[in-house]
Amino acid sequence: MSEVDRWRPSIDDIYSIAQDMLAKKASGYSIRKASKNDIESIVYINRKCLPENYPVYFFEELLERYGEAFYVAIAPDDQVVGYVMCRVEWKPGFFNKWLLRSLHIVSIAVLPEHRRKGLGYALMAHALKSGKEKYQARETYLEVRVSNSPAISLYKKLGYKVVKTIAHYYLDGEDAYLMARPL
Numbered sequence: 001m002s003e004v005d006r007w008r009p010s011i012d013d014i015y016s017i018a019q020d021m022l023a024k025k026a027s028g029y030s031i032r033k034a035s036k037n038d039i040e041s042i043v044y045i046n047r048k049c050l051p052e053n054y055p056v057y058f059f060e061e062l063l064e065r066y067g068e069a070f071y072v073a074i075a076p077d078d079q080v081v082g083y084v085m086c087r088v089e090w091k092p093g094f095f096n097k098w099l100l101r102s103l104h105i106v107s108i109a110v111l112p113e114h115r116r117k118g119l120g121y122a123l124m125a126h127a128l129k130s131g132k133e134k135y136q137a138r139e140t141y142l143e144v145r146v147s148n149s150p151a152i153s154l155y156k157k158l159g160y161k162v163v164k165t166i167a168h169y170y171l172d173g174e175d176a177y178l179m180a181r182p183l
């Protein structure tokens, strides 16, 4: 095991840090599994926060197929203010070359006025725990714009590392970092 692997936080540690952080910084907020009734709010948040938008059926399909790893953040007034949406894929691993189940973080966003309270971290903590325990995923990966420092620093805090740069990945020509970690 390398030094990096030794110091990567475990999913259980991440999950309990998330609970503490929510209690301290986001009193009254909660994280729960998404339901069909949340799709309209999720689509709204996606369009407001990200240039990568998808048709409504895409959200519905991921909810139906991978609903155990699709979470929303709820504000004290019961509004949905963030989400994380995933897919489970069979692919060769980044840390071991066998074919394995990998939790792909397809999209995550928190409305601007609710950021820096630990909601992004907590959404990811829930998705990673479900990916590992409910879907038996052995790794997780995601793509992120090379200019998206807030997201990159969130993912590093969660133990992801850059495994590749994909040139011109986004429609506007920006490169993506592919970031991954074992589960």
Ligand SMILES: CC(C)(COP(=O)(O)OP(=O)(O)OC[C@H]1O[C@@H](n2cnc3c(N)ncnc32)[C@H](O)[C@@H]1OP(=O)(O)O)[C@@H](O)C(=O)NCCC(=O)NCCS
Binding pocket: 049, 050, 108, 109, 110, 111, 114, 115, 116, 117, 118, 119, 120, 121, 122, 143, 144, 145, 148, 149, 150, 151, 153, 154, 155, 157
């Ligand atoms: C990325 C995003 C989901 C983070 O959500 P959030 O709820 O603000 O994140 P958290 O409060 O849980 O932050 C956890 C950690 O991430 C890092 N982080 C989050 N926002 C940051 C910022 N603006 N600058 C630097 N680091 C940041 C910090 O390490 C932070 O820990 P700290 O607050 O103790 O310093 C949010 O900024 C967002 O929705 N951005 C627009 C959509 C997006 O870019 N999605 C990712 C696409 S790949």
